[in-house]
Structure formats: C-alpha cells, structure tokens
Amino acid sequence: MTATQPATLAPDGASVLRAAGLRVTESRLAVLTALAALPHSGADAVYARVRESLPNTSRQAVYNVLGDLARTGIVRRIEPAGQPGLFELRVGDNHHHVICTNCGVVADVDCAVGHAPCLTPSADGGFAIVEAEVTYWGLCGDCQADPGEQVSSNLISTKEK
Amino acid sequence: MTATQPATLAPDGASVLRAAGLRVTESRLAVLTALAALPHSGADAVYARVRESLPNTSRQAVYNVLGDLARTGIVRRIEPAGQPGLFELRVGDNHHHVICTNCGVVADVDCAVGHAPCLTPSADGGFAIVEAEVTYWGLCGDCQADPGEQVSSNLISTKEK
DNA sequence: CCGTTGTTTTGATTCAGTCAAAAGAAGCCG
DNA sequence: CGGCTTCTTTTGACTGAATCAAAACAACGG
16 A cells, blocks of 8 residues: 655755754654655554654654644645545655555656646636646556455445445 | 536436436435535535425435435535535536635636646556546635635645644 | 753544434335 | 335444644753
8 A cells, every 4th residue: 555656855854854943853753754664654554653663652743743744845745535644755846646446555646748737727717726736546556457355445436336 | 615516407306316226305305406506515514504494304314315426426526635525516527626725615627728638647657547636726716805714724734834 | 951942642522424223215016 | 095125314323533732741052
C-alpha cells in the first residue's frame, strides 16, 4: 500500500523544521522519517511507524506534528474520497495522484499536459481559482492481475454492490 | 452554501427509481426532491430538508437512500477534502467542481479543456485509469468581496493559522 | 542553567458514517 | 382484494478519524 516517491528528505529534518520556525523534536523528526519511508500514508500508519523507534509517542502528537508540518508546507495532505487523510513529503511541484479503486494504493503522477490546461476551467462561475487538483482513479497493476483481493471496502465504488 | 445546477429531475422520481430497480418510497422521493432543490448538499442538509415534509424520517433512512441512489448511479457522491460527502443529481456528464477555500461553497464546472487532456496523465505508473476527477480550489465571488466570514474552518487551508 | 514559550500527553469529545435487529411497507402473485 | 415475500425504514448502539483542552514537559534563547 505504498508507491514510488523519491524520498526527498535531502537537507536533514532538523534544518527543515528550523527553517519553518518549528522546534526540533524527536517526534517531528520521527514523523519526517516515517513519511520518507512511507509516502501517502495516513496518520495511523505514521503513528505505527513512529512508535517503532519512539514507543511512547501519542497518537495526538502525531496528529499535531502532521498538522504543523502541513500548515507550514513541509508536507502535503491529500484526502482522496473514501480514505482518511494521507500525507507526503513531496511538495511544491503540483503533482497529482492516481488511486486504485480496488486496493486504495496511491501513486504520484506528474502534472497532466503542461500546466495551464489543468488550471483553466472553461467557466469559473465567478471564482478566483487558485489551484487545480486532479485525481485519477483506476486499477493498479497488482489489482489488474489479481482483482480478487478487495482491500479497501470503504473506497467509493459507483458500481453495483 | 449552494450553487447553480439545472434541477434535472426531468422524468418523475418514481420512474427513475423503478428504472433502477428500487422501490418507490416516500423517503426516496423526498431525497430526490431535496437534492433537486439543494445540489451539493450533504447527508445532514438532505436530512433536514426531507424532514420538512416527512418529519418522521430517520437519519439512517437518508443515509440508506443516498447510498442506494449513489450505488445505482442516480446521484453522484463527491467528497472534497475537509468536507463530508456531498451529493448531486447531475450525473453522467463528467463535470467537475470548484470549491471555495473560505466558505466551502461548491459550484459545477464543465469539463476542462476538451476531454482527452484531463484523462491522460503523462505516465500512468501501471494503472489502468478509468476516470479523472478535477477539483478547483479558489475564492467564490462572495468571499472575494467579503473575506471576513470564514464559514468552514474545517476546510483544508495550507496557509499559516 | 533558567525561564519562556512551544510541544506532548492524557483523556474526553465531536462528527460522519456504518452495523444490526426488529418493525413496517412495496409490489407481485393469485 | 388480500397475502406474502422481499426490500425499506426505524431504532439505537457502535466505529474510525480527527479535534479540543488542561496539565506535564522539553527546546532553545538568553
């Protein structure tokens, strides 16, 4: 339930945190490390991972940290329909996501066709549009091969039950 | 917290339901009527509206009905980040949505720049892509005029708090 | 090394939605 | 029309994801 992402934690976590005006704490470093290892994972997965190295960390701390990181732009939070919030370190490049409707795995997709097109709706209804978010839905390689294992039953499926 | 939508309940609700193999019940008709009046509304708003005409309807019934309607393709469920599921009658035309980051209002947007581009990511990572969903984020007319009234605090805002 | 201020813990709480059993109604059958 | 099967709805408990708040704790500037 992960997918390719260049685990870009290039400068060490501490300096990234300082640059954002956040204190450097073990929890925050651990969350950054967890996200580098497990891109597109949710608070719970991060929590589990963090506790491998810091077993006393609270779930709330993980929520706090993820919230702080997202607010300061160090991580990006996505929230595909039918899934809890997911987090990724890859920020600032306006990429999109493709999500498996069967198992929920998420992969990155570079911005479709240039840039302008995906930012320009035909009519904006009076909105000042700031961002376009594209989510592709389909079957991942594994699920094409073996459609049997339905993992995430809570994914939105428009199909008959 | 609504927006333009051609309340297309053209054939009467009953026949729509029958055609989908669903029994015609008061709750279902009421939900359809509510959605025609309040596009892009969530289960709770639909519930409130339905109870104006059928005061004994249970919240669960509304969830059941919305689920049935979505599963049979009579309504479409969208789930913008930071908001509960929203429902709309406009289906089958693959339109997209623009959502106000300040107040959460949702409006329809016709498919961006033709069709192919938004369906073809540059690299699909082995996925068999079925659908592309585009969500535009920006400020609605009202919030551009009066940015004061922050309505939905639970909307994802990457900005500093 | 101290104090301020930001972070984390703990534990309760909310919100959106689902589950399940029992009661009730649609619609097909004769 | 009336019965019967099956689908719907009600009721009420329950889950998962996330937030709130107060008290304990720790970074880091001085």
